[in-house]
Amino acid sequence: MQLPTIQENNDLQQAVDAKELYQSLGLNTAHWAKWHARNIDENPFATRGLDYQTFTQWVRGNETRNYLLSIEFAKKLAMQVRTEMGERIRNYFLDCERKASQPVVALPDFTNPAIAARAWADEYQEKQIAQEQLAIAAPKAAALDTLSHAKGSLGVRETAKAVGIPEREFVRRCLDKSKPLSSRFLYRDDKGRLNAHAHRIKQGFMTQKVASYEGKDGYDVATIQVKFTAAGVAHIAKLMQNKPVNHLRVLEAV
Template structure:
């Protein structure tokens, strides 16, 4: 069975039979005869469609495009040709009505106003992308962080030199609630308790022995994957040493 493109108008053999006052079987016979006589190089398969009955597998109709329909009725009487031509005019008018109508600006000012609206929409979209970019970057950083990271590794993950990273996390000019790190009386970096409670950081105490056998206490501070993403978002596009309260 041929499948015609959706934009091709056709007339079925059944409708042709009604318009020509012929039996459908005779119209089918005429169509088959015409198709057999056609030079195959001139006949496009998109010009006709053979419809087959689902159960009997016999031809139930043949749909023809305008060109083949007019070729078919060339040998018919003048009244028949007139009826067919009139019907084709109706089909073509229906096709024109169904086409969507695009309203065009009536004057130069209207065209400028529509262009301005378009530009405003484009600018709004760009602003939205700009606002969402820091979050996207932070999520991308989180996707690359596997498990907890130390201070040096976290600084590298968010793209900030380690010293600058530590300075921002200490936030000496900020409220305690905005800080991540503090130094104890021995100058060692520690995680603030509220950041551990938030699930952004972990801290573990340990000890090691030097070559002389003396024990030294150590503090191991790490940022969790959630903490890496959070701090990356906070530090996005922030001047050195600044970190908002979150």
């Protein structure tokens, strides 16, 4: 069973899709409506906007309600399921919280000329190594140019352009269900929206943010932004054959 994906959220900071959590816990899908009503809507210890957000989805032509849960609230719900998977998900959330609470490493004292010079030299060396790795990874100068000008990450369309593959073909290969789950990058949710696989986010190859706005019906509507980090673009570039631009293809996603 796949662990639920942790997403970045403006209000909840980090959030989990409630339906994805429910499925990861191995609970009966027929009881979803009763479960979210009892554990979320009618939970006297859960506060909307602080512990969860509500949004609507279309599933097989029917409108259904779903939620984004804070990590703390999702952990509490997982603890109520006294199964091996419930314990595993609980520990997963605890580990995420532990990493998030780790202290930030202090910056060097740049008032000391020797330390400042060493720090500058280390930074320069790291940049040189990064540039060499990108030069090896990216098959074409066009892809390198796109990547070097990217501010942090690239969207799906920009990533496809960077590696020289038409966007539709790029998405198809990232979704390819003929490959093992560990070799895929993207999947579609019930509404057909592209989502990043959790293991790719953990590898630092992708990011996923959820933004929300209030719809006409008063419910929050969520939009998903999937992006590839510079490391992710470089990793995909390594999987390409050295062919002319627009003729590159993915050899194998590993």
